[in-house]
Amino acid sequence: MRAFAELLDRLSLTASRNAKLTLVRDYLRATPDPDRGWALAALTGELTFDAAKPAFIRKAVEARMDGQLFAWSYDYVGDLAETVSLVWPARPGANREPALNEVIEALRTASRAEVQRLIEGWLDALPTPRERWALLKLMTGALRVGMTARLAKRAAAEMGGVEAAEVEELWHALHPPYEDLFAWLEGRSERPSADNPARFRPVMLAQALDEAVDFARLDPSDYTAEWKWDGIRVQLAHEGGQRRLYTRTGDDISRAFPDVLEALADEGVVDGELLVVRDGALAPFADLQQRLNRKTVDAKMLETFPAAIRAYDLLHEGDEDLRPLPFAERRRRLEAFLARQPGARLDISPLQPFGTWAELAALRADPPEGDARLAEGVMLKRRDSPYEAGRPKGPWFKWKRDPFTVDAVLMYAQRGHGKRSSFYSDYTFGVWTRDDAGQRALTPVGKAYFGFTDEELKGIDKFVRDNTVERFGPVRSVRAEPHRGLVFEVAFEGLQRSARHKSGVAMRFPRISRIRWDKPPGEADDLEALERLLAQIERR
């Protein structure tokens, strides 16, 4: 437990990706099976326990110490697991620290009542707050130490000197604590078999295009262009009679999309965008969200929000792995393959011919009528590019359309969590409208909590503290008058009607793009401007 606790502690405070890789790789090298495997499972988010709930921890600690002293402590620290790990009044008697392996086995198998008794015992036995914190993080399943599953797998690959894609590809055939994986990585055994049918293949991703640099050095004739559809990237696999649908991170979402699974009649693996397509036309992202939020689906949902896949690429056809082939060749195979699939739930993302970068820019800025109006931008793919896992530099680019922006006025600020726990970092902003009495007044249109630097955060935080009008728990309302207040330029990706917001509109992916210290709130945008924008989007 000690080494695992130190690892989590270091990861949670380390920003550099390389340093994180070093920390995990060294841990995996130095730690024996099965502990390291369980740690890797925790870092990749493969572990969930439902027997232990955080609320019981609070009860347990309050039974052992003065409630007022605990309340002051919790108030000071701000995080329940951390507070408990620090104040835990250990009862003497425990004399053996539990091993990570032991903790995980018990969490997986014990009943709720047993787990509570065990956790109290472990908290007594663990010698420092760092280990108690790690235990509580593990128990609640949310490590939140700034580690993605992808990065953890890469660290495992580095440990064995193999490509990250090899570990990614195997991943779905592996189960914690991954003793077969480590045996292979350490050269003690053969590569574990990944031959389970319809497994996930690691996805190839595109780099963002840098207009200033890339156009000058890239030859347009080397590239094809297609729309970047506004859904979610998926992989549809049909092999050995099994059909599976995966997100780009390998989550299996087959059960929620039976309509899409059936679309693939022949065996193969298709890379594409998952969308809601109604009467042949693309529906807004919000419609897809209706489907994504569910684990399973009923007949009514299938009818109201019919899903489809717009294919980008073909990774396998029958037994043949097409990934080493150039994109142009895969594309020809994809066209032929799709022509043989019946039904309308699977179509192809059409290539958009262009001669020069200027022509492509014009197309991107003013897409033709129809589905293209809903695209997020364009994708560029090198004609000779093989399908490589990860985000290789050069072969694929995404060139997103410029976001929408609006000038809005800061209305409420809420204290953040974690590293921002002492700052007002979550902002509700509004635009001008007329209230019932016909007076010009602000109405909230969204919330954003990123898009600014730490330095800017300090400035906004000071503004909030200096201009507080009222406090409601962690929320402060701030001065927002025509001549006094703070204007944000808010960027967002889309706009839709919303019954939940009083203003009637909701933004997609809003973030602060600029802080307009210079702009008087009276000159911020009106709700009408957003409504016009909404009408434009809906006409598309």
Place this chain on the structure above:
Amino acid sequence: MIRPQDLLCPRPEGLYCPPGDFYVDPARPVDRAVVTHGHSDHARAGHGAVLATPETLDIMAERYGQGFAAQVQAAPYGEPAERDGVEVTLVPAGHVLGSAQAVVRWKGLTIVVSGDYKRRRDPTCPPFEPVPCDVFISEATFGLPVFRHPDDREEIARLLRSVAQFPERSHIVGAYALGKAQRIIRLLREAGWDRTIHIHGALERLNALYERRGVDLGPLAPATTAKKADFAGAVVIAPPSALQDRWSRRFPDPVGAFASGWMQIRARARQRGVELPLVISDHADWDELTATVDEIRPGELWITHGREEALARWAQLHGITARALALVGYDDEGED
């Protein structure tokens, strides 16, 4: 019948003794002062007369120049001095070199002003000595049950593990210039680190003073003369403010470490961008504060600065009368 507040009472300048006409650790210039230790929120320049341990006087002279007070009187540990019939004895507080508790006795009444203190071993100063008393005046910098300082040797071991794990990077340890920096260096030496330790210029004079006072710091070098690559694998000690300063850019991909009791709280470490928090404090943690009060069992507990309400509540729950003095001028959010 004498009441404790006849002997010591809070005033805007600090804690005042009317019969002896002196202040303990006054925040403003006064005629007569007793100074418990050399940290700048306790030891200020410009008093008429100062009574302190020889080490503390040395530190004040180093920081403020020889003329920091019109008159000085050195009171070695355990040797009583007298101020208008009031006896003042300085006994070790275990905080930093020269740090003392002021034991104030008058007409059968004993009040101990602890100053800042800790109960753990510190290789740079003698340990805290508990003195039976009617009133114990305690600090409460870390007076919340969340502050439980770990073993400092384990913290140093973590630092050295990180140095071994990242040999291409340098490790900059933020440490308060008086006391903490020298303690970290000594702890590194005890852990077997015998390589040269690089030092920020702001620490040089106090390091030299500690060495003159018999604390062996081993090979030190300024952190200014070498090329960037020479600092790979180096341990550098600097004032905490230097961690985020331009100064630290001269080092290769530095790991920011900060040795402070505040580093127990993760949000504090994150706010400062500290990658390797070292929970090493020169103040008593919650367990030391409560154990000290329990051991001394004073008639009354007065609390000077820090998180007074929690320690006061603890004392009351344990049958000890407690009172927060609400003194101004002490740094309870300081660098520790």
